[in-house]
């Protein structure tokens with residue numbers, strides 16, 4: 001997965017990558033020349049006292065060093081650019097793929113894991129690209145070129161290379177192999193920390209209300225400790241690496257000087273050659289060490305690439321149509337034909353044989369006890385899930401065949417848990433219709449019975465809203481979410497238990513204003529409270545995922561026992577009559 005991901009995301013930046021390769025090539029070749037020139041200065045210049053030679057070759061060395069520095073800087077700059085661009089593209093790809101997911105896929109991965117995958121995991125791959133770009137050419141050129149140059153200096157001593165390089169490789173390799181499983185564990189444990197943290201932050205009020213701080217602190221401490229443990233284990237292995245590398249490096253230098261000294265003594269080698277050989281051996285070992293560092297990053301990046309690839313390869317279970325219908329009569333009339341639905345992995349279906357028509361210009365209410373399947377039913381309309389059997393039609397067209405933009409554009413959904421985005425009241429209201437006028441916004445707020453409190457808020461329409469809408473009350477949040485749907489002026493309104501946090505008087509005023517202002521639209525209202533739906537044109541009674549009654553309030557009151565039970569549990573006899 002890592003390889004294919006890198007190929008796919010590096011390809012668009014091939015020009016920069018070519019730049020990295022060329023500048024690194026120049027830099028590495030320059031590095032290879034320096035020890036030879038140094039040897040020449042010692043053997044030809046110092047040994048013979050030729051100052052002119054020393055100055056000439058010294059000047060050349062300076063020039064080469066400057067070239068090397070410039071090339072290295074440019075190569076690193078290009079490399080960093082490539083890495084950042086790959087990171088950006090990967091994050092973008094994960095984000096847009098997640099945007100296509102239905103609720104089902106989001107639940108499968110879990111929001112915290114999706115966040116880790118698009119941040120930490122992408123960063124691991126980005127780091128690998130950065131390191132690879134820095135070492136891609138340098139390491140092989142320095143090691144292979146170093147071997148050639150060292151042999152050119154002295155063949156007799158080259159057995160030292162043949163011994164020290166494999167020793168270094170084996171030592172470092174055996175550490176790297178032990179690190180792979182630790183990295184895999186690390187990513188899942190970071191997921192867990194994110195999950196625990198997120199759960200605790202969102203549920204902070206519940207935690208406090210149930211005096212569970214101590215247990216929650218302990219739960220977080222456990223998750224935190226788990227990450228620390230695995231990071232420490234990999235850190236210990238990393239720490240072992242440096243002394244081993246240094247040991248091999250130092251023992252090799254001593255060996256070169258030891259055996260070189262004998263050869264100098266018997267006159268078969270010059271001092272400069274020995275120093276050059278030593279430099280080349282150091283270059284080779286450093287290159288091997290750099291390559292192994294890169295090797296350390298590969299397993300971690302590979303784990304991360306797998307996790308990113310898994311997201312990218314997951315198709316949404318709600319598939320957009322191949323040949324979408326792009327136009328309908330635009331009335332928002334809704335029809336369900338024998339609809340059934342089961343949650344993935346669930347034994348029992350949540351909805352069974354649900355059929356009804358919600359006509360435009362009319363209000364269709366759905367009532368039922370908790371868990372009867374009301375939210376599941378309304379989630380099928382904007383295709384948050386697809387029905388497992390039967391069909392959902394909007395204006396006579398199956399929602400599976402409708403262009404998603406057209407479908408979503410026609411629907412104004414007020415979810416059971418209204419969500420407001422961080423920004424202002426205005427930015428939230430403009431969410432479905434960015435070009436709405438100020439007058440339209442106030443009109444929507446008036447209908448949603450939110451005008452008064454928005455006027456009183458500091459800043460009015462520009463009053464700040466915090467993430468999730470936590471700085472307004474539950475009832476205010478519901479009304480702002482209703483206003484947001486109203487600004488959009490859709491053909492089909494879906495209110496999923498949207499009046500539950502309102503007091504009875506506000507609820508009644510809101511429904512009256514809605515009725516007067518949404519003329520011609522199709523209204524689907526899910527409610528637990530009978531008073532919220534008494535005047536609906538059609539009421540559907542849902543029980544265990546089946547429609548067990550349909551009609552007006554009066555008709556159901558006469559004929560339907562389930563409805564009668566709901567009514568009698570909620571309304572006094574006078575209210576119901």
Ligand SMILES: Nc1ncnc2c1ncn2[C@@H]1O[C@H](COP(=O)(O)OP(=O)(O)OP(=O)(O)O)[C@@H](O)[C@H]1O
Nearest residue numbers: 343346350368369370371372373374375376377416
């Ligand atoms: N994501 C899910 N995965 C599995 N089962 C689910 C999921 N969401 C809901 N259910 C189950 O489906 C059934 C119907 O849930 P649903 O939320 O549609 O009920 P509801 O009538 O809207 O209830 P309420 O009035 O309390 O909101 C419940 O038994 C619930 O346990």
